[in-house]
Amino acid sequence: MTVDAKVPVSGQSGKDPDKTAEIYRAAIRIFREKGYHATSINEIADAVHLTKAGLYYYIKGKQDLLYRIMDNAMNAIEQIVVAEADEERDPVQRLRKVIAGHCSLITKEGNGALAILVNELEGLPEAQRIEIESRQKAYVHFVREILDELRAAGKLRPLDSTAGAFGLLGMVLWTSRWFEPQGRLSSEEVTAQVAEMALGAVLRSG
Amino acid sequence: MTVDAKVPVSGQSGKDPDKTAEIYRAAIRIFREKGYHATSINEIADAVHLTKAGLYYYIKGKQDLLYRIMDNAMNAIEQIVVAEADEERDPVQRLRKVIAGHCSLITKEGNGALAILVNELEGLPEAQRIEIESRQKAYVHFVREILDELRAAGKLRPLDSTAGAFGLLGMVLWTSRWFEPQGRLSSEEVTAQVAEMALGAVLRSG
Numbered sequence: 001m002t003v004d005a006k007v008p009v010s011g012q013s014g015k016d017p018d019k020t021a022e023i024y025r026a027a028i029r030i031f032r033e034k035g036y037h038a039t040s041i042n043e044i045a046d047a048v049h050l051t052k053a054g055l056y057y058y059i060k061g062k063q064d065l066l067y068r069i070m071d072n073a074m075n076a077i078e079q080i081v082v083a084e085a086d087e088e089r090d091p092v093q094r095l096r097k098v099i100a101g102h103c104s105l106i107t108k109e110g111n112g113a114l115a116i117l118v119n120e121l122e123g124l125p126e127a128q129r130i131e132i133e134s135r136q137k138a139y140v141h142f143v144r145e146i147l148d149e150l151r152a153a154g155k156l157r158p159l160d161s162t163a164g165a166f167g168l169l170g171m172v173l174w175t176s177r178w179f180e181p182q183g184r185l186s187s188e189e190v191t192a193q194v195a196e197m198a199l200g201a202v203l204r205s206g
Numbered sequence: 207m208t209v210d211a212k213v214p215v216s217g218q219s220g221k222d223p224d225k226t227a228e229i230y231r232a233a234i235r236i237f238r239e240k241g242y243h244a245t246s247i248n249e250i251a252d253a254v255h256l257t258k259a260g261l262y263y264y265i266k267g268k269q270d271l272l273y274r275i276m277d278n279a280m281n282a283i284e285q286i287v288v289a290e291a292d293e294e295r296d297p298v299q300r301l302r303k304v305i306a307g308h309c310s311l312i313t314k315e316g317n318g319a320l321a322i323l324v325n326e327l328e329g330l331p332e333a334q335r336i337e338i339e340s341r342q343k344a345y346v347h348f349v350r351e352i353l354d355e356l357r358a359a360g361k362l363r364p365l366d367s368t369a370g371a372f373g374l375l376g377m378v379l380w381t382s383r384w385f386e387p388q389g390r391l392s393s394e395e396v397t398a399q400v401a402e403m404a405l406g407a408v409l410r411s412g
Contacts, residue, residue, distance in 0.1 A: 035328060037243040118383075119325065122241060157406060162384075163391060163399040170380020171373045171407070177324075178372040185369060193369040200363060201377070201403035205411030 015058055023048050023058055024072070027065050028112040036066055036120040066120060067128045073113040074135045076105055082142055091149040092203065095168075098143060099198040100191050102172050107179045107187035115176035140165050147202060157204055168198045221264055229254050229264055230278070233271050234318040242272055242326040272326060273334045279319040280341045282311055288348055297355040298409065301374075304349060305404040306397050308378050313385045313393035321382035346371050353408060363410055374404045 026047040030039050041062050045055040059065045085098035106114045117136075121129055143165040150156040156164075171194060179190055232253040236245050247268050251261040265271045287307035294300040312320045323342075327335055349371040356362040362370075377400060385396055 033328075035241065035243055037241055122239075157402060159399055159402065160391060160395070163396055164403065166380060166384040167377045167400055167403045170378070170383075171376045173380065174372060174376025177376075178368075185366060189366070190369055193365055194373055196363060196365065197370065197373045197407035200409075200411070201407035203406075205406070 019048070020058055023050075023055065023065070024069055024113070028069055028116055031066070031069075031116050031120060032112050036062075036116075036123040063123065063125060066116070066123050067125075067132075069113050070117050070121075070124070070128075070132050073117040074132060074139075076113075077102065077139055078135065081105060082139065085142075091146050091153065092155065092199070095143075095146045095150070095202070096195050096199060098146065099168060099172055100195040102169075103175055103191040103194045104187060106172065106176045107181075107190050112176070114173075118173055118176075140169065143168060150202065155203055157202055159202060164202050167201060171198060171201070225254070226264055229256075229261065229271070230275055230319070234275055234322055237272070237275075237322050237326060238318050242268075242322075242329040269329065269331060272322070272329050273331075273338075275319050276323050276327075276330070276338050279323040280338060280345075282319075283308065283345055284341065287311060288345065291348075297352050297359065298361065298405065301349075301352045301356070301408070302401050302405060304352065305374060305378055306401040308375075309381055309397040309400045310393060312378065312382045313387075313396050318382070320379075324379055324382075346375065349374060356408065361409055363408055365408060370408050373407060377404060377407070 023044065027039075027044050030043055030047060034043075039062070041055065042052060044062075044065070045052045048055070050058075059068070081098055081101035084101055085094050088094040088097055102114075117132070121132065124132065144161040147156055147159070147161040147164045151161070175190060175194060179185075179187070181187075185193075229250065233245075233250050236249055236253060240249075245268070247261065248258060250268075250271070251258045254261070256264075265274070287304055290307055291300050291304035294303055308320075323338070327338065330338065346368075350367040353362055353365070353367040353370045357367070381396060381400060385391075385393070387393075391399075
């Protein structure tokens with residue numbers, strides 16, 4: 001269940017989708033290593049064995065590439081994490097699914113796009129930054145509503161929904177910084193542990 | 207309790223400490239807004255009403271400034287957060303103090319240095335990056351040891367200490383992204399809520 005595999009890459013009609021996916025993966029890796037601003041379009045072209053002109057057949061430029069990576073990452077959040085969590089009627093199970101789904105997406109190998117999404121927003125032109133931010137806000141709102149529902153059911157600790165939602169998301173998003181695909185803990189183990197902590201953080205005990 | 211107020215600014219003997227603090231504050235603000243790489247030394251000089259030459263009286267360069275900001279932020283973690291938590295013998299109270307102390311440091315107005323610390327490490331020269339990273343690792347180890355102690359006392363959920371420590375730190379560190387000094391929730395409220403969630407995340411219920 002990777003971003004590239006399940007979410008259609010947008011705006012690529014007529015172009016080799018494998019090459020496009022390879023470009024995205026290379027750009028994600030280099031953006032993460034060096035930061036968006038410090039990355040040149042030449043480095044991305046070199047990494048995928050294209051000339052600069054060849055690369056421009058697939059993308060309009062570095063900013064366009066950044067936007068597409070973020071757009072795909074938000075698609076994955078919306079079409080996988082939110083969509084699957086939304087199938088659960090019980091708010092406890094819905095919360096577990098959204099946390100585990102998001103954590104799984106981040107920790108699956110090759111999904112550095114989710115890290116780019118939260119760290120490089122200021123690299124986008126204003127209109128696209130506003131679009132991505134509004135989708136991120138809708139996602140935070142989705143988590144906040146689950147907490148509101150838990151409160152109504154008497155299951156929430158005495159927490160503000162906003163602080164609660166950002167507290168949980170911080171825990172999930174931070175996995176993109178410390179999780180090592182070849183490390184001691186598997187993606188599944190980290191996902192299970194983060195979900196356990198997340199529910200414990202917000203649910204009343206006993 | 208701000209970084210500037212309690213932790214001595216290092217390596218500034220003979221120079222106006224107020225001006226030095228002003229330079230740090232301006233650099234922190236601009237680094238956070240634009241990112242370290244996209245910030246020019248001229249912008250920092252302009253922000254503090256100095257010529258570039260005047261600025262170089264206080265700092266050796268942009269990288270030196272980045273290192274000093276991170277060094278001061280780590281000093282605050284070590285000399286305030288860890289030192290105060292270390293006074294507590296009970297591991298539950300020690301955990302509460304380290305989470306609340308760190309969260310308070312981040313959410314107090316003007317402490318954007320803690321955000322720089324986690325986002326701009328790759329801007330440092332290698333030797334300094336390694337130094338800061340090893341101090342960060344020692345801090346993570348401090349949190350992990352509290353979790354080990356809680357496990358020994360039968361108070362920890364079935365959690366891996368590393369996943370637990372990073373889960374908690376993610377929750378705390380993320381406050382630097384969403385907390386608004388002029389917003390609805392005060393620094394004290396957010397600190398109390400994050401501490402409540404952190405203990406709930408790792409302690410066995412009941």
